[in-house]
Amino acid sequence: MNTTKSVIYSFMLFNILNICSINAAEILVNDGELIQDAIRKAGKGDTIKVMPGTYKETLYIDKENVTLSGVIIKGRRPLLDGENTRNDGILASGHGVVIENFQIQHYKANGIMTQGANNFIIRNNIVIGTSVYGIFPQFGKNGLVSHNIVSKVEDAAIYVGMCDNVDIVYNETYNSVMGIETENSHDVLVEGNFMHDNAVGFVASLVPGLPIKTAKNTIVRNNFIVNNNIDNFAPPGAIAAGLPSGVGAFIFAADEARFEGNIITNNVSAGIVFADHASLGASAPPDPAMDPRPDKAQVLKNVFVNNGLGPKDDIAALLEAAGIKKGPDVLSTGKGRKNCIQERSTITEAGTERWSECDADVTTVNVRSYRLEKPIESKALTLEQKGRITYLSVCTGCHTYATTIIGPPIAAVQATYKGKPEELVKYIKKPVKKWPGYPEMPPQDYLPDDVLLETAKYILELKP
């Protein structure tokens, strides 16, 4: 290209960029102002910059491509404080949301939750002390969760539920029941994370009763999975309460979990445990539409040191029954198929009689990311579709058809509200405490009435 031409081109490019930036505004929020006011004003593509300070709010973002960005000045970042009275820190249903640079603490439900949002980015946040999940993308595709520090969560610190094509990379999670959990998800890369001092470091699960019937292909690579030995402090009714403590990684019926290059040390029950729906941790009735076994797992080259030195909970009972004293690096219970271990002779195993040696050249290194090259385009939805998606992206965070994750199974409440969807809407907007042994349900009153009515109708028709 000659010089004149290239000058013209770059001039044109400059103009195009300029036009874009005229459309995308930046809104500044100062300490003492409300962030939600700025979200209300924001349009598609806008960036909201939040100055350091303390903000006592729950934020809802239902617009597309909005960036919510904390401004960090000399180490001070904006603090969202739930004061143990508010339910959620940030709820986002708009596609393409970016949430970064916040400290979020002391919420009764979740720190950051995306609900049915695709193309999400959640990075460089500190989340402390939430009762349900810390960072929780639910029912979305194409996302990134990176460089967050999450602690003191009564369930999973980072929980990716029913999502596809997500990278969970370079996060630190500790003092939580689970460090990182992927659930009924596909094509997830979990790399470079530090999961330590949880009850269980990493979990990939296929939870029965959810509408997504498979969990498949999780690469767990180059993570530090260390010292996950604290007592399990999940609320007694929750499915997470059934997890045995002292486990580095727990694979619950999920297929194609591939471990490579991890350092897995000092987890007192075992390094990695593979369990099916019929064995360990299964407080749930099996789901007839699901394959209950963890298949096609690959434990490639990892560093296992000092695991299993003092097995606890169900793992202790299981090993004792088999006459084994020390927990193994890899423990398998149940009947998974086509599972393999590389360099088997270097590690300790139990229950892996049916496993084979992986081919020496098997590796995951050719996979750099599972995010998509292009963002998923958004489609307009009918009211009926919005009702279904609200169930999938909001309610299934805590409810399944037949099991207890956090709240009671839908099957158990259908009779109460049969033919009365309006009554159900009233409950969802203003729940009252009814179920012994369960926590409170956070009001979902931020959702529009017409969508809630469709959600209620959808739930009343729901089948296994």
Ligand code: HEC
């Ligand atoms: C953060 C967790 C959570 C979320 C999200 C949630 N629920 Fe609940 N839900 C609960 C808990 C906990 C209870 C039990 C509360 C109690 O003691 O009554 C409950 C109870 C219920 C009940 C039982 C009411 C009754 O009369 O017995 C229904 C129905 C229900 N939820 C529907 C929904 C719907 C619909 C949604 C989505 C719009 C939803 N929930 C979202 C946790 C949640």
